[in-house]
Amino acid sequence: MEIVCLGLNHHTAPVEVRERFVVSENKLGAEAKRLCELDGIAEGVVLSTCNRTEYYVAADDHRIAREELREFLQSHAGMRLRAEHLYEMERAEVARHLCRVVSGLDSMVLGETEIFGQVKKAYRAALESGSTSRILNKLFQKAFGVGKKVRTHTGIQEGQTSVGSVAVDLAEKIFGHLRHSRVMLIGAGEMSRTTAKSLLSRGAHSIFVTNRSLDRAEELARELDGQAVRFDDWQRVLEEVDVVISSTGAPHALVDREHVEAVRRKRRFRPLFLIDIAVPRDIDPAVGEIEEVYLYDIDTLQEIAVEAKGHRADQIKACERIIDQELAKSGLFESS
């Protein structure tokens, strides 16, 4: 029995091609079952995320399996696949590829953790639909073990690689769990929206949105389940909040040292985290000199993200060494 993988991902196909091949999460099991109905294919797992769609099969003959899979994919998408969009692997290459995928080495954001859960879901769906047996069970179990080892023994998932995630991590370093933290957005731009969503996803419970255009503030407040504040009132809200995300298009600083000094006593000198993602900056750098204020601008946040990316890239060799060692140790998926 041989293992074959056919797929396309963000390295090989643009989004307008990838989106044709997406299999929704609730159909993964059924799709895997359909694979097993193809000639010569005994087991199948379908993995589908926004960045990749991959078909893993165990078959008697890899040439026949490849042909069958290519046909299957094309009929599924209703379009002819171009050779450069597709990759095909077999045997040890498949095992190595799956381990890299599970470890986040093949992801768009190197080392991201979400893919581990997505592969697990895909495998579980196939398992529950009865589409896996001895070969693919061993392959996926091994890949999960290797993925865990890679993540615990290297720094591949250390640090945050996007401005929003860096800001959220810093907020947690200051306030711990964010369930008691209140957030104010000054400006209703896309960046502040994304950062605020990340803060909400980690537990922040109260969002105030202020913007020169109240309509826009109200719209974003509705989306974030928060509260819109008139632009003239943002200083009053500053007394209550723990985190401020500012991203207006103002040509000069909006938040001066005096604004924060004026509310320090009322805030009882609680820590205040200011995230300035506007260019030109919305918050006067002198505000950061106030004792209980932690001020981070877009450059600082980007530097941290770039540093983390560099650190993760430095870990690739160590990760691949672990994958090679683990696969060699198992001796299960060697090329013949």
Next chain:
Amino acid sequence: MAQWLLIAATVLAVLGGTLGLLAVRHGYRSRWTVICMLATFVCQLGVLGVRGELRGKCPLGDYGEILAFLAWSLVLFYLVVGPAYRISLLGLFTAPVVTIFQVVAIGLLEANPERVYEVNAWGEAHAAFSVLSYGAFALAAVAALMFLVLNKKLKDHELGSSLFKNLPPVRSLLDSVVRLTALGAGILTVGIVAAFMMRRGEDALPHLVAAMATWAAYLGLLVMHFWRGITPRRMSIGVMSLFVLSLLVFAFV
């Protein structure tokens, strides 16, 4: 016997601190620090038990015993409060303080402590509660130091070190500083009430005044925090300074 147990307690504290440091350097958390501190605590109990037997009262008869008691009290609060933090890191900061106290204590333990046949219960309560409160104040100072380190790193945007990654959040540290200070002040209040109840000679007056001044200073800091607010940095510096200052005062009074 007590001296050997104190040496063992000190070696264990050094070991706990070293293992904690190695863990931080290599970017992982170690359980060994808390295990070493637990073993330190057991040895300290042995020291205090032996010295208590020799004296026939609470072992606070010389500076060596006071420091050993203080180190025990610090480890006790660490073991109680520790779970609220990332334990090994609080241990990393606590172990050096315990080590310093115990190293000094080893040299100051009287070889043949005088046995007491009549026990002044209020006097014992005063001494025991006062030194116990110092354990809480010491741990508050340790948490305050941790806050100052974290605060500097956050202010200077130095976020890459393993120490930064392992430090607990600012809010947890500040909560701990305030709670431990309040706990220490509460215990010291009992110690001071006991001092007023005990039989005392003229020579006890400076000691009592120093104890009350310490109590008033800590209380002042807490009142300031709860009433009008104080910046976290000033609160931390205040807690650390008061602890060092009051230790110095009691060394000479």
